[in-house]
Amino acid sequence: MRPVIQMEDLKKRYQIGDQEIQALRGVSLSIETGDFVAIMGPSGSGKSSMMNVIGCLDKPTSGEFYLDGYPVSQAHDDELAEIRNQKIGFVFQNFNLLPRTTAVENVELPLLYAGTPAKERRERAIQALLDVGLGERLNNKPNELSGGQQQRVSIARALVNDPVILLADEPTGALDTKTSVEIMGIFQQLNNAGKTVILVTHEPDIAEYAKRIVRFRDGQIVSNEIVEERRRVLLEEVIT
Amino acid sequence: MSFLESLRVSFRSIKANGLRSVLTMLGIIIGVAAVIAMVAIGEGTSASVANQINGLGSNLLIVSPGQATQGRVSLGAGSLNTLTLADAEKIAESEAVSGVAPSVNGRAQIVFGSNNYSTMLEGTTESFPDVRNVQVADGRFFSNFEVRKQMNVAVVGTEVVNNLFTGSSPIGQTIQINRIPFSIIGVLKSQGSSGMTNNDDRILIPVTTAMSRLTGGKNVGTIYVSAASANDMEKAQQDTRNALRSQHSLRPNEADDFRITSQSDILSTAQEVSSSMTTLLSGIAAISLIVGGIGVMNIMLVSVTERTREIGIRKAIGAKKRDIMRQFLIEAVTLSLIGGVVGILLGIGAALGVSKLGGMATAITISPILYAFLTSTIVGVVFGVYPARKAAQLKPIDALRYE
Ligand SMILES: Nc1ncnc2c1ncn2[C@@H]1O[C@H](COP(=O)(O)OP(=O)(O)O)[C@@H](O)[C@H]1O
Ligand SMILES: [Mg+2]
Numbered sequence: 331m332r333p334v335i336q337m338e339d340l341k342k343r344y345q346i347g348d349q350e351i352q353a354l355r356g357v358s359l360s361i362e363t364g365d366f367v368a369i370m371g372p373s374g375s376g377k378s379s380m381m382n383v384i385g386c387l388d389k390p391t392s393g394e395f396y397l398d399g400y401p402v403s404q405a406h407d408d409e410l411a412e413i414r415n416q417k418i419g420f421v422f423q424n425f426n427l428l429p430r431t432t433a434v435e436n437v438e439l440p441l442l443y444a445g446t447p448a449k450e451r452r453e454r455a456i457q458a459l460l461d462v463g464l465g466e467r468l469n470n471k472p473n474e475l476s477g478g479q480q481q482r483v484s485i486a487r488a489l490v491n492d493p494v495i496l497l498a499d500e501p502t503g504a505l506d507t508k509t510s511v512e513i514m515g516i517f518q519q520l521n522n523a524g525k526t527v528i529l530v531t532h533e534p535d536i537a538e539y540a541k542r543i544v545r546f547r548d549g550q551i552v553s554n555e556i557v558e559e560r561r562r563v564l565l566e567e568v569i570t
Numbered sequence: 571m572s573f574l575e576s577l578r579v580s581f582r583s584i585k586a587n588g589l590r591s592v593l594t595m596l597g598i599i600i601g602v603a604a605v606i607a608m609v610a611i612g613e614g615t616s617a618s619v620a621n622q623i624n625g626l627g628s629n630l631l632i633v634s635p636g637q638a639t640q641g642r643v644s645l646g647a648g649s650l651n652t653l654t655l656a657d658a659e660k661i662a663e664s665e666a667v668s669g670v671a672p673s674v675n676g677r678a679q680i681v682f683g684s685n686n687y688s689t690m691l692e693g694t695t696e697s698f699p700d701v702r703n704v705q706v707a708d709g710r711f712f713s714n715f716e717v718r719k720q721m722n723v724a725v726v727g728t729e730v731v732n733n734l735f736t737g738s739s740p741i742g743q744t745i746q747i748n749r750i751p752f753s754i755i756g757v758l759k760s761q762g763s764s765g766m767t768n769n770d771d772r773i774l775i776p777v778t779t780a781m782s783r784l785t786g787g788k789n790v791g792t793i794y795v796s797a798a799s800a801n802d803m804e805k806a807q808q809d810t811r812n813a814l815r816s817q818h819s820l821r822p823n824e825a826d827d828f829r830i831t832s833q834s835d836i837l838s839t840a841q842e843v844s845s846s847m848t849t850l851l852s853g854i855a856a857i858s859l860i861v862g863g864i865g866v867m868n869i870m871l872v873s874v875t876e877r878t879r880e881i882g883i884r885k886a887i888g889a890k891k892r893d894i895m896r897q898f899l900i901e902a903v904t905l906s907l908i909g910g911v912v913g914i915l916l917g918i919g920a921a922l923g924v925s926k927l928g929g930m931a932t933a934i935t936i937s938p939i940l941y942a943f944l945t946s947t948i949v950g951v952v953f954g955v956y957p958a959r960k961a962a963q964l965k966p967i968d969a970l971r972y973e
Contacts, residue, residue, distance in 0.1 A: 387886055388967045408890045414966075415888025426883045426970065430586040442579070443571055443888035487887065 332399065334495055334526050335361040335384060340393035342379050342549075353379035354390070355549040361528065363494075366521040368537035368557075369530045371546030377530045380546070381499045384528065385420050386410045398494050415443050419488025421498035421529075425480045427472040433459060433483045434468045440491045458486035462516055478509035485516060489525075496520060498529040502536055514539040515563035539563065571893050580900040587873070591905060594869040597862030598909030598949065599916060602942040605855035606917025609938040611930060612848030614921075618931035619840045625761065626833060627703040629668075629797040631807055633661075633814070635789075636827035651789040652827045655777065657817050658695075658793050664809035666802040669697040672790040674780050678773065681746040682734040689730055690772040691747065693780025701796040709741045709756030717776040720783075725756040729771035747773070750783055807832060852938075859942075862909070863949035870902050870957035881961050882969025895962035902954025903947060910946030914939055 342354035353376045361367055369377050382388040383395060386402055389410075395402045398417055405413065414420070427436045437455040446454070459468055462482040472480055481501060488496055498517070502510035510533075518539055521527045529540065537543050538561045545553040571579075584591045635652045658672040671694050678691035696714045698704065712723050724745065731740050740754045752775060761769040781787065797806035807830055814828050874881070881894055921932040 382967055385886075387970070388965075411885065411888055411890045414886060420886055422970075426879070426886070428880055428883060431582075439884070440887045442575055443884075443890070443893060445571060491888075 332363065333360040333396075334363045334365075334398055335359065335528075336394075336396040337383075338394040340383065340395060341391045342376070342383060342388070343391045352549055354383070356393070357549070357551055359544065359551060359554070361526065363526050364521070364524055366517070366527045366539075366541040367529070368540035368543045369528065369546060370532060370534070370537050370543055371552075373532070375546040376549040377546055378499055379549075381497055381528070381530055384495075385418050385497045386413045387420075411443075415440055416491060417494045419485075419491065419493040419496045421481070421484050421488050421496070421501045423500040423503040425472070425477075425484045425504075427480060427483055427487075429472055432469045432471055433464065433475070433486075436472070436483055437487045437490050440487060444491060454490055455486070458490040459483070461489065462486045476509075477505050478512060481505060481509075481513055482516070485513070489520070495526045495528065498527070500530050500532070502531065502533070510536060511563055518563055535561070571889075571896075573896070576893065576896045576900055579897050580904055583897070584901060584904060590869065590873065594866055594873075594905045595909035595912065597865030598859070598906050598946050599862075599913040601855065601859030601862035602910050602913025602946055603917035603920060604858050605852060605942050605945075606914055606934075606938055607920040607924070607932075608851035608855045609848065610917070610921035610932040610934045611924060612844065612851050613935055614925065614930065614932035616841060616844030616848065617933050619844055620837060623833060623837045623840060625703060626836075627701050627794065627796055629800055629803055629806075630701065630833040631795040631797065631803070631810060632831045632833075633657075633793040633795060633810060634829050634831070635791075636825075636829060651787070652818060653790050653793055654788060654817075655781075655790060657814055658790070660813040660817050661793065661795055661810050664806060664813065666798055666805040666809055667795055668798040669701040669796045671695050671698040671701040671794040672777055673698070673792045673794060674777060674785050674790050675792075676780075676785050678747050678784065680730070680734065680773065681749075682743065685734045687730065687733045689727075691780065691784065692772055692774050693777040693785065694774060695777055698774065698794075701794045704761070705759040706756045707759040708739070709754070711756055712774075712776050717778055720778040721776060722750065722752040722779060722783075723755045723776065724752040725758060725774040726754055727758045727770040727772045728760045729768055730773055731757055747775070748784060803832060803834070856945075859945055859949065863906070863953045866902055866906055866909075866949065867953035867957060870898065870954055871960070873901075874898065874957045874961045877961075878964065878969045878972040881964050882966050882972065885964070885966035886970060891962040894964075895958045898958035898961045899951070899954045902958065903950035906946045906950030906954075907943075910943050913946070914942055917942070 337357060337359050340354055340357040341352070344351040344353055357380065369380065371377050379388070383390050384397070386397070390403060393403065397413065400413065402410070402413065428439070434452065434455045437458050438451045441451040441454060456468060459465060462485050464479060464482050464486065467475060467479060472483070475483065496517070502513055505513065514536060517527050517529065531537050538557055538559070540557060541560065542554070542556050544551055633653065653672070655672055658670045661667060662670040674693040676691050677688060680687045680689060695717050696712060699706065699711050706725065709725070711725055712721070716723050724747065726740060734740070734745065735743070740757060742753065744751050744753050758770070758774070777790065795806060795810055797803045810830055811826065815826065818827055820827065884894060918934055921934055924930050925932040
């Protein structure tokens with residue numbers, strides 16, 4: 331199987347004034363299609379920086395990065411926008427939904443920028459919301475939804491373009507335990523259906539829903555191991 | 571993303587931010603409304619002035635007495651009593667002249683039964699209706715015979731009729747003018763007011779009667795001369811001047827003791843005045859439109875900052891630079907355009923209101939409307955580009971981290 335993510339000696343430096351921050355200090359990682367990876371590590375260890383590079387939201391300072399075989403390091407802004415649109419679904423800790431905009435309109439957004447016709451856009455957005463169990467909340471605005479429901483909307487938005495990879499940076503960080511488990515159930519289902527999932531978490535029991543755990547410290551990978559006793563969310567738990 | 575989709579996204583965002591959108595438009599609305607109303611008032615004034623001047627009569631020359639000087643101080647036009655009825659007859663001899671109406675003016679107290687009324691009295695001749703473009707609505711004007719015989723006949727304006735007679739026809743009635751009885755033979759057609767003077771509030775009697783019984787003296791105040799045609803104006807003016815100089819026995823080195831003003835002189839002076847007024851008014855209005863445009867930019871910039879996160883989200887899920895640029899630019903232009911349309915309607919409404927309530931003449935023409943429409947579009951583009959570029963240049967990761 332061809333790796334969907336392949337990075338060699340990836341470095342990311344931030345410059346704040348005359349202070350230089352090494353967020354990633356040479357990361358090499360390869361992730362196969364269909365994998366479910368949890369990235370862990372203390373705060374400030376570079377997890378989000380890593381996710382932003384994988385998600386093409388940010389360019390690495392140096393190193394090679396191939397996404398689905400495509401050399402992202404050399405791409406310019408508009409190409410990156412297209413990759414984000416076509417190949418990546420991003421789920422954020424704080425949901426990042428457009429305010430004053432209904433669930434279905436939020437989910438339609440990626441299709442809007444992909445140039446999908448209006449009718450097909452609406453159909454696919456509704457289907458994506460049905461898939462995450464939000465069929466009855468299509469026309470609610472984010473402020474009319476609970477945290478868990480908002481996160482489902484944002485998962486639906488991440489999925490609607492059928493991306494090759496689903497990225498989630500602390501998707502359960504703002505949710506209670508029960509809702510977190512439900513969200514993890516959705517990720518597991520998606521992964522079972524073949525979707526590659528990468529998520530960042532600092533909660534060990536959340537990480538155990540993944541197939542593999544990669545640990546970061548000071549901008550470097552310190553371990554990369556398969557989860558032996560993998561937790562599974564029972565299907566009944568997800569549906570309710 | 572297609573242009574149509576961009577348009578929809580922009581519209582939705584304008585709707586979603588209702589109050590701010592209205593505030594953004596306010597500057598443009600006021601600016602455009604000011605332009606439309608100001609230009610309408612300016613054009614209306616100039617049209618009504620031109621109308622009034624044309625209403626004076628056709629191909630009219632106005633002869634007034636010269637200025638007396640005391641030492642080197644001019645006492646102003648009309649301060650000399652130099653014009654006479656004989657002058658008028660002499661002027662009438664020119665073939666370029668079709669009519670001459672000498673005139674004396676004063677105020678008069680009029681009594682009919684128990685009603686008492688003060689109005690303008692003008693003594694003139696039978697040529698007056700033709701020369702001054704005045705029509706008789708009821709009855710008739712006085713004749714050459716009545717002028718020669720100094721008869722006590724009067725033609726009255728409608729305002730006088732309204733004030734003295736209640737409903738009944740004034741024709742054939744006898745009124746007292748300064749205690750002298752006159753019989754009314756005609757009523758003038760209503761002309762409305764021009765500027766400060768109400769043309770319907772006057773009474774006309776033969777000039778001879780006026781001079782001998784009311785004003786006294788042998789001089790007339792003004793001689794109205796009408797040229798036979800527009801082409802004859804210059805010759806009529808020359809002939810009038812020659813006639814008066816010979817009448818007054820002026821030697822070649824002596825200056826005229828009278829003044830001849832032609833209607834076109836008055837018209838062009840008035841038009842100069844009103845066109846500079848229009849320019850001034852529209853200049854002020856245009857400045858307020860620019861201020862409105864800066865308002866749009868200001869609020870669009872605030873809007874970009876306030877919506878940094880939204881821009882970040884849109885970019886994160888695939889919006890390209892040009893998508894964001896287009897969205898914000900369309901928003902700015904749409905706001906300006908809606909503001910422009912509302913402003914145009916408001917300006918037209920204001921112009922109509924001013925003419926209805928303030929009695930001011932206004933003329934709504936198409937060109938300032940097109941101009942306002944075009945300007946508000948340009949304002950939208952010009953003042954929208956900078957904020958839109960700023961939005962488009964944002965890095966997705968920075969926009970998402972923005973709190
Ligand atoms: N956009 C940025 N500008 C400057 N410094 C940043 C930026 N993003 C992250 N950093 C810094 O890089 C380091 C790694 O941050 P991050 O990748 O967010 O870590 P984590 O997600 O593991 O907490 C931290 O020291 C953080 O302050
Ligand atoms: Mg983080």
